[in-house]
Amino acid sequence: MATTLPRNADVAEQLELLADLLELEGQDAFRVLAYRRAATRVRETGGSIAQLALDGKAKSLQGIGKTIEEKIVQIVEKGEIEALTKRKGTIPAGVVSFMRLPGLGPKTARRIWQELGISTVDELRQAAEAQRLRTLTGLGAKTEENLLKELAKTPEPAQPQRALLGAALPAVLAAVEELRAHPAAEKVSEAGSVRRRRETVRDLDIIATATDPDALTTHFASLPWVAEVVARGGTKATVISYDGLRFDLRVVPPECYGNLLQHFTGSKDHNVALREEAVRRGLSISEYGVTTVETGDVFTTASEEELYEYLGYRFIAPELRENAGELAAARRGELPELIELGHLKGDLHAHSTWSADGKGTIEEMALAARARGYGFLAITDHSHYLRDDRLGRQDAEIDALNERLAPFRLLKGIEVNIRADGSLDVPDEVLAERDWVVASIHVRHSSNPTERIVGAMENAHIDCIGHLTGRKIGKRAPVDLDFEHIVEKALETGTCLELNSQPDRIDLRDAHARLAGEAGVRLVITTDAHSVGALAYAELGVAQARRAWLTKKHVLNTRTWPQIEKSLRR
């Protein structure tokens, strides 16, 4: 049974730990790197890596070869990689945690352990206090001081919470606009993970060129929403906003703006892979330019498009820059034409005041949807609030609105609950009358989720499965699903999978949405809006869809309602 297989995250964790231990042993750095790369690849794979390894197909993934595939099989069969079990016996767990302290790497951690016999964090603190670390060559008073400072921090080094894209994106786009409005500014763009539209981000990077860099950083540091200026120089400023977001502005020379924007957009893995390919062709890439090694000629450009072109690639949208096959596709000219916000013709999951937590009336929601240029909006209030005669009364309200708002169309939808036993909380004869039915799990999330979802798909009245994994980013982990099985059933039954755009859900995750799209599952991008403002979350869902390589044709609600209706199973 697939449910007994280890999760990708668990496999990745073992590979990562093995890399740590090999590094502490002083093994070849490239071998260590290979394990780390494999761990990243596993983490970002949508399907079950354990199943792939059992089938002998994990090798087809970039960065995973015969040896690591065998080690993944070991995890399935024995619960742990043998080499890992062996090393856990010889290297104390405390030494691994040394390595995680800022400024302490594997080399130093190993020497402290081997040469001073220190193997716990407590012993490390005592040794630093007793000034024993400085007896090692290469370590001095400063190292001891920094280390003690690190160790004095709160016992649980509460790592800076990553912000949701839903909070960060509007903030950074507003900041970019404010900077562009300044007379000293020339080009301004967001960069980093927020430009790649990752679901969560840490720092918000902005890259700019300016006629007067100092004037621009000064302006930036004095914007009204800035709570704290962490640092400000002639070409760089770091500030923290009142809502706790950290912004980095870098003003760069205009002639290599393209090189720098590309560099600071990342991802790191994308850039490393880009540079490795370049090395094979006698080029050396840095943030300052592309050097032809033989001649020493340096290519700089103000345009990121020109940079990719110079290197022999089609322009790669920032959302794709994760070293997940985009470089090969760009070289062959086979990148997908990614979906855009403007392609959406309507929203298929929205709530109204008929749900207790809905903030907008049906009319308000309809008008807001129409104002966005949509042709339709499905009102999918929770089944729980539509008992007795309420569904009929809601339908009458929708009928009246449809007469007034035509050709705009409100759909009579519903969001039914998939109960813990897998049954639906609305009878089939009621579902049969609805225009659009979303089925979602809201209770007992982790109790047989795959079986419950697959069961719901088998009901021909269900059009779509809502927020599949039930995750709340940073609060509730996604449920453990057999995603391949769900994809299979979605294809067989024609059920859609929702890409829910709520900022803390963004559910499906990118790797899963990509897998589903490649398999041919019909996807819908919905907002699950509980207020008129929330309809704008569609931008987040589209961003995630782009990260999943999805095009207009993968997403059902890029079509008009009559086109969609014709394609539904009934």
Add this chain to the structure above:
DNA sequence: GCCGTTTTCGGCCCGACTGTTTTCAGTCG
């Protein structure tokens, strides 16, 4: 350990910063 439009062997991104050094190793992003 992985990988291949110059390689199945011999490579494996690049630069900034820090602390310790008198020219560099380790760490970080």
